[in-house]
């Protein structure tokens with residue numbers, strides 16, 4: 001079971017949805033997780049420590065020290081946790097988290113933690129819509145935390161709308177998804193994994209560029225999965241709205257193919273595994289106009305010049321690295337992919353086809369075939385997270401051969 005033996009630290013803040021946490025704790029314990037509960041002083045108005053400690057089989061704390069004067073060590077709680085869940089997360093606790101206002105046990109623990117953090121906000125309609133809440137949630141997401149969005153429905157105030165804390169089943173599912181595939185969390189523990197993701201943008205003038213539809217989802221899913229397996233991940237991404245979600249991922253943002261090339265070769269030599277999933281522009285405008293190009297003639301010609309071939313150069317310079325390329329083809333797919341595998345001196349290539357429904361750019365799902373020098377495996381349509389698991393399983397099998 002995914003959650004068997006996992007240390008889950010639940011931090012409850014003072015919202016009416018706190019009553020749902022009793023049920024959530026029970027579900028997690030039934031799934032084999034070890035659960036500890038902390039709460040803010042104001043959460044005590046909403047849910048009882050006695051119930052929570054009975055269900056979690058652990059003492060529940062809300063203050064820095066107990067009645068006998070012993071310290072409820074926030075650093076120990078933080079280091080114990082494989083993941084921290086703040087639920088319900090009030091507007092107040094959220095604001096304190098993102099601004100570092102460390103005036104209670106929950107925030108001190110959160111700020112001492114290295115583990116991934118899940119946040120399940122719960123608020124009344126207008127509070128949830130408030131610009132400060134929206135901005136604070138965005139900041140939390142930028143920190144790499146996972147937001148489990150509030151849902152639509154009847155609110156305790158009697159209003160209807162967005163603000164209800166996600167149901168315990170949904171929260172458990174999100175946590176399970178996170179741990180899924182990481183049953184062997186240290187399987188890449190001694191490896192440095194270099195991953196490229198997203199598109200590149202090649203400027204035409206100060207306002208226009210040549211780009212492509214790559215969202216970066218596949219590369220970010222691979223980075224997350226490699227990090228879950230204990231690897232140190234260097235993720236080099238072109239413009240993408242994706243967010244990193246793991247402290248083992250070092251994100252470097254670039255814009256152009258040339259910038260990606262420079263960054264990749266800062267790290268390639270010391271990498272053990274390199275996965276090139278970025279959709280890099282093959283060509284860039286020869287000249288970038290310094291002013292916006294005005295509409296004048298009926299046609300406009302832009303001269304393009306070849307960008308450096310990042311994957312080919314990795315193949316040429318490869319010493320010990322296991323090198324994985326991606327191919328997105330629209331015709332003679334398998335032949336083209338195998339040709340690329342050989343030509344670019346790759347160890348493995350992942351082929352996805354634009355012809356497959358649900359696969360390719362911007363989608364949350366993908367359907368891939370993987371080729372190594374001697375093997376060919378075809379997978380069904382899956383979430384990009386599940387595809388990342390398949391790809392890394394294949395990489396690990398090949399490395400062990």
Ligand SMILES: Cc1cc2nc3c(=O)[nH]c(=O)nc-3n(C[C@H](O)[C@H](O)[C@H](O)COP(=O)(O)O)c2cc1C
Nearest residue numbers: 013014015016040042043090091092093122123124
């Ligand atoms: C009955 C009641 C229900 C509340 N529900 C919420 C809520 O769902 N979300 C929220 O952000 N604040 C809610 N509040 C306000 C918080 O309890 C208040 O901001 C408190 O200071 C939060 O402290 P904490 O974040 O340290 O737990 C509620 C207050 C009351 C009295």
